[in-house]
Amino acid sequence: MWVPRRTLADEGFAPRPAYHGAMTSDAPALPHLVWDAGELGCGDLVLALRGKIRDVPPGAVLEVVARDGGAAEDVPSWCRLTGHALVAATPPVYRIRRKAE
Amino acid sequence: MAGKFVVSLTFATDNLDKATVAFVVANGAVGSGQETVVFLTIEGVRLSIQGYADGLQEEGFAPLKELMTNFVGAGGQIYVCSPCFKKRKLDDTKLVAGAKIVGGAKLIEFMAGGCPSISF
Numbered sequence: 001m002w003v004p005r006r007t008l009a010d011e012g013f014a015p016r017p018a019y020h021g022a023m024t025s026d027a028p029a030l031p032h033l034v035w036d037a038g039e040l041g042c043g044d045l046v047l048a049l050r051g052k053i054r055d056v057p058p059g060a061v062l063e064v065v066a067r068d069g070g071a072a073e074d075v076p077s078w079c080r081l082t083g084h085a086l087v088a089a090t091p092p093v094y095r096i097r098r099k100a101e
Numbered sequence: 102m103a104g105k106f107v108v109s110l111t112f113a114t115d116n117l118d119k120a121t122v123a124f125v126v127a128n129g130a131v132g133s134g135q136e137t138v139v140f141l142t143i144e145g146v147r148l149s150i151q152g153y154a155d156g157l158q159e160e161g162f163a164p165l166k167e168l169m170t171n172f173v174g175a176g177g178q179i180y181v182c183s184p185c186f187k188k189r190k191l192d193d194t195k196l197v198a199g200a201k202i203v204g205g206a207k208l209i210e211f212m213a214g215g216c217p218s219i220s221f
Contacts, residue, residue, distance in 0.1 A: 043128030044163060047171055050132040074129075081133040 029087040029095045031063035032056040041068030046078045053084060058101050061087060064094045105211065106130040107218035111143035114157065120148065121159040123221040124168035131177040138211055139172065141200075142182040149181040149200040150191055173199030180208055 035052050037045055045066060056062045066075060072091045079086040079096060088095040108130065110123040123139065131137040147153050154166040162168070173179065179200040186193070186202055193202055212218065 043125040043130075043132060043168075047128040047132035047175055050134075050175060078133050081135070083134075 029061050029097065031095060032060035034063040035065070037064055037066040037068075037071075039067055041066075041070050042074070045071060045074060049075075049078060050082075053082075053096065053098050056098050058098050060098055062096045062098065064096065065092050066094065067092045103134050103136060105214075105216040106135040106137045107140055107208075107212060107216055108137070109140045109142060109218060109220040110145040110148070112221065113144045113147040113153070115144050117157055117159045117165070119221040120145065120157075121162045121165055121168065124165065124172055125162065126219060126221075127177060128168060128172050128175070131172060131175045137172075137177045138180050138208075139177065140180045140182070140208055142185050146181050146185045146189060146191065149179060149186070149196050149202075151195045151197050154197075169197065173197070180211075 033052075033056050035055075037048060040048055045068060049064065052064070053062055064075065068074075071094075072089070075094045075096075076086050076089065078084075083099045085097040085099065086094065087097050106127075108123050108127040110120060112119045112123075114120075127137055127139045141149055148165075148169070154164075154169055157165040159165070169179075177199065179197070180203045181196070181200050183202050183204045196202070
């Protein structure tokens with residue numbers, strides 16, 4: 001006797017959109033502002049970043065150019081800590097969407 | 102994801118490298134949205150006096166006074182070890198902005214609920 005194969009939906013799991021890790025975006029990630037952080041790094045970079053993200057409205061994107069050797073690790077960490085979304089990361093260029101207040 | 106963070110600093114001009122990096126890390130913490138305290142203790146308490154950090158700059162870093170001013174300006178707090186301050190006969194009317202003299206209980210209260218820290 002043929003038994004139809006059960007799917008995940010039969011088990012109550014709804015289909016989900018594709019997972020893109022930390023880099024999620026619901027809208028085009030065109031920058032509202034571009035900021036060249038130069039060689040700033042470590043605490044100097046993230047403290048300046050804290051101020052600079054406030055120069056874009058909630059939901060808008062800040063593009064950061066950061067050439068410090070630690071920035072490729074620090075910028076994603078800073079985004080996870082602060083709740084802002086890293087929508088693109090191609091070192092030394094990072095696009096960060098400011099979270100809603 | 103606001104949390105707490107403590108940077109403990111025991112040096113001043115006797116190790117400007119450590120004093121400087123302590124505030125660089127503290128600025129990283131406060132810049133990342135953490136409720137951050139720099140705990141100045143032992144020789145580190147001298148940094149709490151107005152004018153002491155003027156002109157101090159470790160090679161390769163921003164001037165110490167600028168790092169401290171930026172830290173406080175971003176909402177960071179500076180706790181100054183009371184017995185260390187008293188032992189050195191420093192002037193409590195000359196504290197830099199954002200600094201307060203505290204006993205152990207104040208620090209313990211801040212950290213007791215669970216708080217990462219790093220020491221210099």
